[in-house]
Amino acid sequence: MISLSYTEENYLKAIYHLSYLGKECITTNEIAEMLNTKPASVSDMLKKLSQKEMINYVKYYGVEITDQGKSCALKIVRKHRLWEVFLVEKLKFNWDEVHDVAEELEHIQSNLLIERLDHFLGFPKYDPHGDPIPGADGLLREKPQIGLCDLTINDIGFLSNVKEAGVAFLQYCDKVGLKIGVKIKVIDKVSFDNSLEIEIDNIKTISISKEVSKNIFVTR
Amino acid sequence: MISLSYTEENYLKAIYHLSYLGKECITTNEIAEMLNTKPASVSDMLKKLSQKEMINYVKYYGVEITDQGKSCALKIVRKHRLWEVFLVEKLKFNWDEVHDVAEELEHIQSNLLIERLDHFLGFPKYDPHGDPIPGADGLLREKPQIGLCDLTINDIGFLSNVKEAGVAFLQYCDKVGLKIGVKIKVIDKVSFDNSLEIEIDNIKTISISKEVSKNIFVTR
DNA sequence: TAAAAAATTTAGACAATCCTAAAAATATTT
């Protein structure tokens, strides 16, 4: 088993997440931006991850994650999301408070720990933001979902996932009542700015911007 | 608040533990041995910890922990021991499996995390090895206890603390029935090798070496 | 108390990770 340093794990996870949406090729600048670091540092790291066969790296062109790399990244994502569940379910953290702590906890090295944690939490399938938790087998099972911004008038869905982990966004969601599981009905769509008028749980109607709606996913 | 790196925290904690038994002055070699590193590396680190006023360091003489250093060390010890309780109580780790994982978990930076964990665990006072957990106020409350090796024939005590965290020792204790809380009666003391014959929970009688008895403490 | 031994520090290197500035390659304009 090839071992990765704390920093290598963070880079690999970033590359995995950038790869996730089916992009064939990830660029140096994208990685630098995601990790708040400089492109020069990224170039250094890409050589190392390439040598460890976590990525295929072609100078000046870009980066592609390997199967081995994806498998390592998924283990880290598994740990991250299980810890997030722990923090919310057991320690009563709010969903906007968990990300930074999980960013550290995901690097703790112990298979026993993570499997016992999984058991203790009752083998959860999704994290507090609705993201799927990779299994111990290394597989990610996604549920079919659709962007709130892609619904049309009178469509109904149940909030299943938020795609933005920022504190500001999550606190905004809390404030207006957008939580995992709520029922959302599209009342109106303003073509001028693509904002939506939505009804939440048959109770209240609010207006949300396209910025917001494109980060929210629902199941139908 | 002065911040310490992961490595600085480990050094400071080692110095704290070496200081604990009232030693006025800790030596470079002792620290190196405890941390499995070389004296030269220790000398380097002592300069840094001294500059951060965690220790008083006199070249060629030795090291003394400052009040500030002790306070920082106690915060790390608090985290270490709370995580050990979590691993044993919630994740069903055996007491010989927790140390290395807690050694990593103790460095996670989040006050909210550790205070919520404390609450979640029901504000435990002792870790799985019977060591006292420093309070959020930074104070360590010890209970009076006595070394099993200092009991005399017919004395009775309740096992309250094991002073050795090694896997081999803890598994040995498990095997012979030495657990926190058991009642121990000294049946005989062999003056030749200072081994003890003890009765556990009025049920079984075993013989233990001085090596073992000096690592076991009881309350009377 | 002088020599030998042990403990400790310093000197010099190395690995990991980061940075800035300069160079090189690629992409976009005109």
Add this chain to the structure above:
DNA sequence: AAATATTTTTAGGATTGTCTAAATTTTTTA
């Protein structure tokens, strides 16, 4: 297609923490 802009890499240096080997200081021994 040449000039310009952007992206990416390399060069060189800083920081943290490690090590070995050599120098220095302290302690022990004879």
